[in-house]
Amino acid sequence: MRVLGIVTARGGSKGLPRKNLAPLLGKPLLAWTAEAALSAKKLSRVVLSTDDEEIAGVGRSCGLCVPFRRPAELAADNTPTIPVLQHAVAELEKAGESYDAILTLQPTNPLRLPDDIDGAINLLERSSADSVISYADVGERHPARMKFIAPDGTVSDPPFAEQFEGQPRQSLPKMFLRDGSIYLTRRNVLMEQNSLRGRRSLAWIIPEERARNIDTPFDLFLAEQMLLRLRAPGPMQILVAESLGFSESALAVLHGMGKVVLADLDRPALLSALRNIDVLWVRLRNRIDCEVLDAAPRLRYILTATTGLNHIDVREAEERGIKVVSLQGESEFLRGVHATAEHTVALMLALLRRIPPACAHAAEGGWNRDLFRGRELYGKTVGIVGFGRIGRLLEPILSSFGSRVVVADPNCRDRAALSLDQLLHESDLVTLHVNLTEQTRGFFGRDQFLAMKSGSWFVNTARGELVDQEALLNALESGRLAGAALDVLAGEDEVHSRMHPLIQYAREHDNLILTPHIGGCTWESTEMTELFLAQKFRRIQQCAARGVAAGA
Numbered sequence: 001m002r003v004l005g006i007v008t009a010r011g012g013s014k015g016l017p018r019k020n021l022a023p024l025l026g027k028p029l030l031a032w033t034a035e036a037a038l039s040a041k042k043l044s045r046v047v048l049s050t051d052d053e054e055i056a057g058v059g060r061s062c063g064l065c066v067p068f069r070r071p072a073e074l075a076a077d078n079t080p081t082i083p084v085l086q087h088a089v090a091e092l093e094k095a096g097e098s099y100d101a102i103l104t105l106q107p108t109n110p111l112r113l114p115d116d117i118d119g120a121i122n123l124l125e126r127s128s129a130d131s132v133i134s135y136a137d138v139g140e141r142h143p144a145r146m147k148f149i150a151p152d153g154t155v156s157d158p159p160f161a162e163q164f165e166g167q168p169r170q171s172l173p174k175m176f177l178r179d180g181s182i183y184l185t186r187r188n189v190l191m192e193q194n195s196l197r198g199r200r201s202l203a204w205i206i207p208e209e210r211a212r213n214i215d216t217p218f219d220l221f222l223a224e225q226m227l228l229r230l231r232a233p234g235p236m237q238i239l240v241a242e243s244l245g246f247s248e249s250a251l252a253v254l255h256g257m258g259k260v261v262l263a264d265l266d267r268p269a270l271l272s273a274l275r276n277i278d279v280l281w282v283r284l285r286n287r288i289d290c291e292v293l294d295a296a297p298r299l300r301y302i303l304t305a306t307t308g309l310n311h312i313d314v315r316e317a318e319e320r321g322i323k324v325v326s327l328q329g330e331s332e333f334l335r336g337v338h339a340t341a342e343h344t345v346a347l348m349l350a351l352l353r354r355i356p357p358a359c360a361h362a363a364e365g366g367w368n369r370d371l372f373r374g375r376e377l378y379g380k381t382v383g384i385v386g387f388g389r390i391g392r393l394l395e396p397i398l399s400s401f402g403s404r405v406v407v408a409d410p411n412c413r414d415r416a417a418l419s420l421d422q423l424l425h426e427s428d429l430v431t432l433h434v435n436l437t438e439q440t441r442g443f444f445g446r447d448q449f450l451a452m453k454s455g456s457w458f459v460n461t462a463r464g465e466l467v468d469q470e471a472l473l474n475a476l477e478s479g480r481l482a483g484a485a486l487d488v489l490a491g492e493d494e495v496h497s498r499m500h501p502l503i504q505y506a507r508e509h510d511n512l513i514l515t516p517h518i519g520g521c522t523w524e525s526t527e528m529t530e531l532f533l534a535q536k537f538r539r540i541q542q543c544a545a546r547g548v549a550a551g552a
Contacts, residue, residue, distance in 0.1 A: 001125050002044040003184070004099040005037045005117075006088045007064060009107050010075040011052030016216055020055055020107045025227055029214060030055065032110035034062035037103075040117035041320070044099065049088045051075035067091065081183075082194055089191060102190050104183035110223055111210035111230070112181040115297035118320070120182045120204040122294055130189045130198020134182035136211030138175050176203065179211040207275060235259040237298070238279040241270055241286065245523070247530035254281075254534055257541055271295045279303060279537075284492065284517055288312040293320060301325055303537055305529040306520070307334065308463055310436050311492070325537055333532055334389050339525035341393035343518065344431055344461045347485035348377060350513055351457055352429075357510035378402035383427030385420065385444075386434035386462065387412045394431070424451040429459065436463040444468065449475040455482045461519045464490035473501055476512060483511035487519045 009020040009030055021028045037046045048059035051070040059066055068091040074084050085102055092099075101124060103117065112134075120132040148156045182204050189198040209230075212223045236258030240246055243262035254260045258279070265273060267286050274280065274296035281303040282288060288302060293316060302312060302324045314324050327334060350356060353374035361371065382398050384391040387409040395405050407415065408423040424430065430452060434440050445468035452458070458481055460467060469490055475481045489502060506512040520529070 001042075001100045001121065002098065003042060003101045003103055003121055004089070004092065004097075005040075005043045005046035005103045005105050006085055007033055007037065007046065007048045007059065007105045007107060008081065008084055009048060009050045009052075009055050009059070010070070010079075011050070011055060012075065012077060014077060016214065016220065019214060019220075021058060022214070022220055024110055024220060024224055028058050028062075029110055029220075030058055030107045031062045033105050033107045033112065034059065034064050036112050036114050036117065037105055038063050039114040040121075041114070042118045042121040043103065045097075046105075047088060047092070049084055067095070082190065082196065085190055085196075086194075089187065099187055101184060101186050104185070104196065106180055106213075108214040109179070109181040109212065110214065111212050111226060112206075113210070113297060116182055116204065116206065119294045119297055120184045122290060123202055123204060124184055124186070126290060127202060129200045129202045130186050131196060131201045132182060132184040132204050133197065133201055134179050134204045134206045135176035136179045136206045136208050138177050139208055141177075142172050142175060144172050176205070177211075179206050180213050181206050181211070236278045237261070237276055238281065239263065239273060239277045240281040241265045241273075242281075242283040245526060247527045247534075249527065250530040250534035253531070253538055257538060274299065282311070284311050286311075288317070290316055293317060293322065301537070303533055305526075305533045308436055310463060310465060323540075325533065325540065327529060327533065330532070330536075331389065335393075337520070337525050337528055338393060339522040340461055340519035341390050341397065342522075343487060343515075343520075344390065344394060344433075344459060345397055347459050347461065347487065347513060347515070348382075348429060348431070348457075351459070351483050351485045351511075352377065354510065356513055377429075380404070380428040381406060381426055383408065383418075383423040383430045385409070385423065385430060385432050387415075387417065388433060388435070390433040390461070394433070420448070421451055424448060425453070427456060428453060429457040431459040432462050432466060434462055434466055436465055441465050442468050446471040446474070449480055452480070454480060457482055458484040459486075460484075461487040464488040464492060469502060473505060476505060476509070481511075483513075485513040485515075487515045488517055489514075492517060 007030070011018070013019045016022060020030050024032060037043060046064060048056065048064040048066045049070050050056050050059065050066070051072055056066045070084065070087065074087055081104065085104060089099070089102060116134065120134070124132045146158060148158060150156070183196050185196050186198065189195050209226055212219065212226060214220055214223060238254050238258045238260045240260065240262050242264060244264055246262060251260065263273065270286050271292065274292065276298060277296055278298050279301045280296065280299060283304070284306065286292070288311065290313060293299065299322050302317060302322060304312065304324070304326050307327045309324065309326055309328065312324055317324055354372045358372040361368070377398065378401055381404045384394060384405060384407045387407040391407060398405050406423050406426060407417050408420045409417055418426070432444065442465065444466055449471055458472070464486070472484065476484060486502070489500070502512065503514065506514045
């Protein structure tokens with residue numbers, strides 16, 4: 001989306017004369033809007049619309065383009081904003097330029113941030129709305145508390161306030177006031193409908209402390225005080241969004257770097273908590289996508305003690321300058337983390353020995369062992385697809401059970417490896433340990449299940465998105481597979497429904513075992529990985545302070 005930013009700054013002003021050039025912490029008021037606009041990543045161009053030569057000169061010195069002069073008839077006290085914007089767009093279109101949306105930037109809102117601009121544009125890009133306009137919570141100035149005062153001093157309630165009489169502030173419906181920082185409008189809405197809002201408008205919420213519109217000397221004083229407060233150095237705000245059982249050692253490291261908030265947040269609560277957060281630590285409960293990033297204008301780091309990153313929109317984060325810090329590539333450290341390998345073997349044994357249905361049978365008072373005659377790992381051929389860290393940890397464990405281990409991995413150079421087809425034809429049990437990439441997404445599907453031995457077993461503790469889940473379900477229903485054990489499902493952030501096909505199947509059949517991605521979830525591995533990640537993040541901060549790149 002090509003977005004044009006138009007800074008509107010006329011020479012005249014009644015409330016505060018020459019207010020667009022009024023000094024604010026040593027800079028003209030106009031400069032604050034120019035800096036925010038030019039620092040934003042999503043604006044294609046920023047121009048200044050003014051009738052005043054001095055303002056034009058200041059705008060140029062701030063880096064703004066002044067490609068035309070606003071005519072005097074569009075610079076009067078009573079001139080609406082829309083004709084001013086339409087004039088600017090028409091002038092640029094005559095020069096061959098074209099834009100999809102127009103962002104109105106009033107210099108009288110100096111506390112607007114580049115993140116507000118980029119966030120609003122991202123919001124419009126992802127929606128079919130006509131506009132995005134900024135609002136601030138009215139807070140204590142709620143309309144329900146407003147009164148009419150007659151010339152004789154008599155106080156009366158407006159009609160809309162009567163129903164809220166006597167209610168505490170916390171129970172009043174939230175209301176918002178347009179603050180003027182952001183008016184982002186699709187080009188056709190502005191030019192053809194003569195509107196800044198259009199038929200459907202979305203809100204970009206500005207914190208109350210930054211909702212300052214300069215119209216009087218007192219407004220300027222308040223803006224100055226708030227800027228001084230906002231610019232004062234403060235501790236880094238770190239939110240641990242899933243803190244149940246969080247490592248005490250890791251917490252001690254984080255406390256040395258900033259103010260830490262420990263919480264246990266679902267998605268709505270997470271979205272509400274991010275406004276002033278610099279560092280977000282997550283596990284796997286919530287998907288960190290554009291909506292989450294939009295809610296976190298100050299976010300600089302996302303920390304996750306995982307090797308897989310499919311719960312984070314990494315590309316979007318990087319485009320916004322947010323660094324994702326994880327365990328990817330930490331091979332030497334990860335060789336000492338055994339939890340997922342142990343869980344994989346546990347699932348194999350549970351599947352072959354039919355432990356879950358046997359446990360349920362005994363809990364219901366049954367004691368008939370003949371119903372649960374199982375199979376042994378001894379003498380079975382186990383095929384490991386993907387011979388990385390987990391695969392290499394599994395091989396000696398499985399060998400100690402007396403299993404024959406074969407592997408398939410095109411990158412394996414230090415031992416004999418089979419093709420995937422060969423492995424599938426030979427294996428009694430196939431276990432998946434492949435990294436999720438765009439190339440491996442959904443690679444294990446119908447053809448692979450048909451290539452497996454009839455009556456074999458399948459285990460996946462890697463990532464659910466590696467497997468065509470419909471093909472897996474068909475293989476179970478047809479009897480091609482004797483059983484499967486899964487610690488992962490595709491789209492786990494959306495798996496909260498009993499209607500999921502694999503969850504439905506598992507409720508009705510005892511040859512599918514599901515666990516909720518607990519492979520790495522042990523006290524020992526959590527302590528090790530969270531402490532390691534906290535120490536890695538501390539090294540990154542220390543190196544940044546010295547101006548050098550951080551190593552692993």
